Amino acid sequence: MIQSVFNPIMRFYAELQKLKNTLAIVVAVALPLFIAFLSFVIYISEGHKLVVPGINPWKGYIYHLQKFWAGLLLPLTIILEASLINSIEHSNNMWKQVYTLPVSKSSVYLYKLLSFIFLNILTAVSLTLFVQLFGYLLILIKPEFGFYAPSFFGESLMMSLKMMLASSAIIGFQFFLSFNFRSFIVPMVIGFCLTVGTGIASSWKYIEFLPYSYPSLSTNRQDAGIWDSYVSIAVISLVFLSAAGFYVSSKREIS
Amino acid sequence: MNIIETNSLKYDFGGKPVLNGIDLAVQQGSIFGFLGPNGSGKTTTIRALLGLAHVPEKSIMLFGKDIRTHRIEILRNTGSLIEYPALYNHLSGYDNLHILCNLTSTPKKRIEQLLSIVSLTDDGSKKVSKYSLGMKQRLGIAAALLTDPDLLILDEPTNGLDPAGIRDMRHLIKMLNHDFGKTIFISSHLLYEVEMLCSHLAILNEGKLVFQGKTSELRDKYAKLLIADTSDNSKAAGLIAQHFPVRVTNGLLEIAIKERNDAAVISNTLFRNELDIYRLETKSQNLEELFFNLTANDSERL
Structure with a gap:
């Protein structure tokens, strides 16, 4: 009984151990840090134009950053992370080692996917924490902006997680591509084209049929809960894409 | 008792036959050489033995069980090293084995034992990217031994090694057979290497077995x-x-x-x-x- 709980935890932990000394962890933390810092610098230099007197400045500060993040950087981060996490196995030709271990072939896909989802949660939490951190620094540097007001930490964290959930279809698709393509470039180019294409078509009336737009669309209603139709479709897509991944993994031949 | 048995093993790739009805029989406790020139189908046979290539049911039996239906059970008792060792170069030797321990639910204390067996105790904390090829091969053997399997399948384990590395590897393989009772299936394209190491051998040419038996029988035959x-x-x-x-x-x-x-x-x-x-x-x-x-x-x- 204990083993049946303990073994999956250790397998998940082993996937995290593989990330040590890799760019995948660096990107998950450094990119949100960089974007939060960029926003901080913009507020220092141009904040007087962005802060509306009488309104809590945290609201605009968080919203603009998250909107920008959701529309472009979140999909690009997922695309990059998916390629990085699978390249650990591709570049070291580790698949032959992994598939000769006494574990089911489909679980190889499952645990790697779980570690990828963990990285995305880490990115979402990092973004929230860095935004808060730099927001509090603005209290010290620019007290006139009024950042001593409530910081919406809970709402900010929830919105970051909602964006992540709304990007589930992207997570599932990019992971599936990177798992199957040895080339680092192919999944990156496909993902980049879909992201840019979605950005260009953002005012198209059928934009809601493009899952790459869901992170951005999910930020439109700040007051809504964590679960909406975009999140639902994205999560269902992730489930189907994962099922496809399990099947492909279980039938995989290694040369 | 035969640990490995193949029954008319066939495998096609892109419509082209790679293996044409191979009947292997590897006895328990032997060092079995699998000899053949490059491109003869050795690695394909090994991939098939390890369940990495799809083959018909009952065409591969390890420990008396079909690889198609008892894959996990068989792999629990089989260690392998296919061509060059697959290792996480960005991690230390110790971390590599630790990951495999966690993936296979093997106790962590096994790592020190294995590093000692393959003479890497002092280099365990070093990144694998800093290892020589010989050290990587030995770490690959340690990884293959992780679950203390009865059968080791080694594909060209001396490939690319310098003379000292080849000698070390040969010594290690003999020790694993004599001292630890492992059955070892080893592929090579070097006749003298197989003659030095193996008690039994099979020779593969263009996907067909042209000889199988004791090494001494081969000497008499050709x-x-x-x-x-x-x-x-x-x-x-x-x-x-x-x-x-x-x-x-x-x-x-x-x-x-x-x-x-x-x-x-x-x-x-x-x-x-x-x-x-x-x-x-x-x-x-x-x-x-x-x-x-x-x-x-x-x-x-x-």
Whole structure:
């Protein structure tokens, strides 16, 4: 009984151990840090134009950053992370080692996917924490902006997680591509084209049929809960894409 | 008891047959050499043995069980090293084994034992990217031994190693067989390496087995070549041809013999016919010549 709980935890932990000394962890933390810092610098230099007197400045500060993040950087981060996490196995030709271990072939896909989802949660939490951190620094540097007001930490964290959930279809698709393509470039180019294409078509009336737009669309209603139709479709897509991944993994031949 | 058995193992790739009905039988406790030139199908056979290539049901039995239906159970008792060792180069040797421990639910204390067996205790904390190829191969063997399997499948484990690395690897393989009782299936394209290490062997050529048996049987079976140089090689060739296949190559006689005593017969014949012998020595055959002799009929054989 204990083993049946303990073994999956250790397998998940082993996937995290593989990330040590890799760019995948660096990107998950450094990119949100960089974007939060960029926003901080913009507020220092141009904040007087962005802060509306009488309104809590945290609201605009968080919203603009998250909107920008959701529309472009979140999909690009997922695309990059998916390629990085699978390249650990591709570049070291580790698949032959992994598939000769006494574990089911489909679980190889499952645990790697779980570690990828963990990285995305880490990115979402990092973004929230860095935004808060730099927001509090603005209290010290620019007290006139009024950042001593409530910081919406809970709402900010929830919105970051909602964006992540709304990007589930992207997570599932990019992971599936990177798992199957040895080339680092192919999944990156496909993902980049879909992201840019979605950005260009953002005012198209059928934009809601493009899952790459869901992170951005999910930020439109700040007051809504964590679960909406975009999140639902994205999560269902992730489930189907994962099922496809399990099947492909279980039938995989290694040369 | 046979630990590995294949029954008319066939495998096609892109419509082209790679393995054409292989019947292998590897006995428990043996070091079994799997010999063949590059491209003969050795690695494909090993991939099939490990469940990495799809093969028909019942065509591969390990420990008496079908790899298609008992894959996990079989792999729990099988360690492998396929061509170059697959390792996480960005991590230390210790971390590599630790990850595999966590993936296979193996106790962590096994890591120190394994590093000691493969003489990497002092280098365990070093990043694998800083390892020499020999060290990587030994770490690969340690990874293969992680679950303390009864069977080790090693694909060309001395590939790319320097002479010292080859000697270390040979010593390690012998030790694992003698001291730890492991059955070892080892592929190679080097005849002398297999002859030095293995008690049994099989020879694969173009996807077909051309020999299987004890290493000593192979030595008896294939014709040895004798190189001779005399005062009149044309006359000598005519005399020798009455008893043995012979040809003149680069001014020297090449004679196919079967037994050690044949050299003495040839020597006596030349001596009786007043021919001076400048040179009479055996020539070790390379793998290609061995294949030719194993597959050619008697009239073609040399």
